[in-house]
Amino acid sequence: MINEKEVIIEVVDLKKNFGDLEVLKGINEKIYKGEVVSIIGASGGGKSTFLRCLNMLEVPTGGHVYFEGNELVDGTTDLDAHRQKIGMVFQHFNVFPHLTVLRNITITPMLEKGMSKEEAEKEAMDLLKMVGLEDKANEYPRKLSGGQKQRLAIVRALAMHPDVMLFDEPTSALDPEMVKGVLEVIKDLTDTGMTCVIVTHEMGFAKTVSDRVLFIDDGLVMEEGTPEELFDHPQNPRTQEFLSKVL
């Protein structure tokens, strides 16, 4: 299912402390092009921190992060240029409340890529159509429901033509009836071959959408494998304990 073994993100001995608290204790991991990786685990186990280290929203305390072969941690590379290729979707959407739905999408391509207004808006409208928000283009985000805001956040990231998308618990802050719509958008996205790293509590979704699942606990990757391996035949006692609670 993974076409070639082309590595897009490589993490070597990644460590992160918040003060005295060791959140990541040395993670080694490779994300391959076109792969969909879900990360599961109990709250506070370090899975969100791991994800946020991939685009330097959290600066690691130690170790290396390579994105398409470029080291991000040592501060020698142009972070902004790389971040444009790493889309991120947050638990709390973080749409820009002072900009219209359309402008939320076009502002970064126009400012950072020098895209013309017409081009950016045309592309934005296509993206909005894709997630069923084309009639909201000129509204402000306060008129949108949580699910609509999250779909907007997803296409806002896609407008930068990223090589990889990071999802940080994208449905945790949604009302239950909104979850499905957002998961469908992500599912559609994975079907297009987009590389995705998804931190999620939706075990059913993780099972159906993923090529690979990581179980992160206590700052380390405790177990990894295909959804079948991990969900149906967990080896690590910690994984077994976690799954018995959530499934």
Next chain:
Amino acid sequence: MKKLLTVLFVVCMMLNLVACGSNEKENTEPVNPDTQENAWVWDGPKYDEVKETLGAATIDLTAADGKLASILEKGVLVVATSPDYPPSEYVDVNTGDIKGSDMLLAQYIANSLGVTLQIEAMDFSAVLTAVSTDKADLGISGFGYKEDRAEQYELSHGYQSGTAASHHTLMIKKEDLDKFNSLEDFNVEGLKIDAQANSLQHMYVEDQLTNATLTLVSSIDQEILELQSGKVDAVAMDATTAKNYAEQSNGMFVSVWEEKGIEFDLTMYDQTAGNVVAAKKGEVSLINAVNEIIDQMMEAGLYSTMYYAACDDAGVAPGDDE
């Protein structure tokens, strides 16, 4: 409750005054007409005319050094003053110009040095600071001669109008007049007296009325307000100023010098008669030039003209006893 009544009383009184004020005839001068009856009249040259025709003293500036040299080089003489003391220094309400007999003297000094005059107005207590920090070349603000002042600054020869008497006294409310028959009557425990900070009267009260409680204020109008509101029993000022304020008060205040001949004892001070000009300590060349200019001015009788013209312009009576 008592306080509340007092407040109510004051408010009523003010409304009353407002009403009275509005009923009065359209008088162009805010001064009460009563005081105009015995108004002093000056028929000499007017202020502006005096200023235009001041002329200059003839002095030798070839040996100028220090600050005097830099004044001559810049072509500007900066004088600091506190314009709350008519007729010596005050602000023309209509033009905002700073005027007064001291400012005519300043102009005369500038003329004599052949430079332009620049006046900097500030708080009385800031004037001498301005001189010591080089913000101003000279301080001219009705300064009297004081020992400690002479230790800190170069003080010039004294200047005064021919007839102006140098008396320093106290102003009180008229209703209290019976209580005071000598200076010693002011030297009483619990009696409260105001004086302008760093003024001559400040020193006199400190030295001669040791039992009384001295309060320092930054300007003369604060003294008047405190006397009016009963915060203090008496305010110390020079006799001319006291006379003027008493006259303007519609009989509310009296000067104990005018009424009873009470004044501060000046014999105990080794003092130069009249007012002095202050310069920064060590600027001997500058103060010598100022002295030379003042001497020539006094000899020519010029200062009296300046003083009377300023009185006339400020609308106050001169403080002589003739």
Next chain:
Amino acid sequence: MGPGLIEVWMLYYPIFLKGLVGTLKYAAIAVFFGTLLGCFIAILHLSKNKIINAIAVVYVNVLRGTPLLVQMYIAYFFLPMAFPVMNALSKEQYVILSLILNSSAYVSEIIRGGITSVDKGQTEAARSLGMSSKNCMMQIIMPQAVKNILPSLANEYIAMIKETSLAGTFMCYELMYTRTLLANKFLMWQPLFIIAGIYLVVTLVLSFFVKLLEKRLAASD
């Protein structure tokens, strides 16, 4: 006690009005340039560089922790001793300089507060899209911070209107200075009450407009 309030007002209202214009002018200059300088200080204050940050902290604390009148005296008398070129400034310019510096400290805190009150997620979203820190600040954070800043800034102007009364100590033509002017006419209590009345009317009217502005901004959320 001399003429009544109305009579004094009728005779001298041009002087009071000129004083009021001076007061409004000083306050406007102070807050305008104080805002420009305050933005700069706020940026320093938000800097991650510890030395730059410390400079801003000291600046703000010194200017907010000492009385404006003391600052005016020090600026006027002692700044030119340290920097002789400043002798070229007039007394009024020193007073204005003190007002600007003082205002900038308060404004920088207003701006800093406005910026930090914007949700951290906004910065993260913008930066994760690859937006530069400058664009993120100007396009995403500041437009949202302005809603919090504007009413506080208007209140700072109202506060400054009262603070400028200290300029009268240096005989700069503003409302409080009219008291000195009219004291020369032996008017003692009347100017004070008229001045108080003018301050009160102006600050109440401006406060009313600030309330209106706050309502408008709240409605647009």
